[in-house]
Amino acid sequence: MNEHGVTGASTEVQVVLRVPVEQVWAGITAVDRYGEWSPECYYGAWLDDDRLAAGARFEARNRFADGFETYVTCVVTVADELTRFGWDVYGDEDEPLAHWEYDLRPQGSQTLVHQTFTHGPGDSGLRAGVRNDPTQAAHVIQGRLDQLAGNMRKTLTAMEAALLPG
Template sequence: MARPYHDCVQIHIRAEPRTVWNLIADVTRMGEWSPVCRRCAWIAPATGPAVGARFVGHNRMAGLRWSRECEVVVCEPGTEFAFLTHVRGRPSTLWRYLLASGDAGGTQVIEQYTVSPTSASPRWAEALQSIPAARRRTRAATRAGMIQTLQRIKTTAEAASLVRP
């Protein structure tokens, strides 16, 4: 089994933390910003963000398509939103968004993920991660996608915000 790995990116957004958090925590909008996630939907009875709420995310990258059931594990308005993806009912990847008031106003946002490979990981994913060049390309593409996602959230939040630099 491969070792756990993680990465993080950050961005400054000229909008209040609560405004930014509201965008991020509305997982039904993630398809607007992410180059990988195409859409998300809450799983009944959930209708919005709350610890324990579940949703399904539908993804596509490099010709591959997959869906993951996710569970919200941290839901602190204006501060943090985190969810855990599941593969075959077992925890797989923790995604976290940490928000803090920036020094120059606005919000500093950190997006991070930690993959904890488990025996539930699909064999093709484990095989892919065992090839160093493929692992580097996959991680580089994930990082690029995170940067693009945060940039798109920034554009949306700043367009809707009255906060000035």
């Protein structure tokens, strides 16, 4: 099947947050707070006690502008304290829908955050959108990647505001 470039489609943002790396680490690993900051993810909860280790799981619920909702399970793939945190997203199948990752670089009392999203081989809303209109696949994919990059910036900005003292 021609997937029109969905698998591997990715986007990234780099943002300097005005908070130290320890606070940013606490924020990006607090999946139960993502709903406070994200335009799409309205709920997150750890499923395992050992949260910050490869293999730990959390659930997330997302709501999109059109009202569509998803319930997914995320599996931590990397948790290098104060430097990298990432996870794969799974729906109802064994292949991940996506991979999210944060890379943190301290800059004095600030932190450079490099966040990436890469679409996986699993079935997803983006893949369904491309199947529904394969002649517009490139436009559909780029539109979603642009939306994700914007949401990543909004999430990081909201996280920064919540973590700033006073």
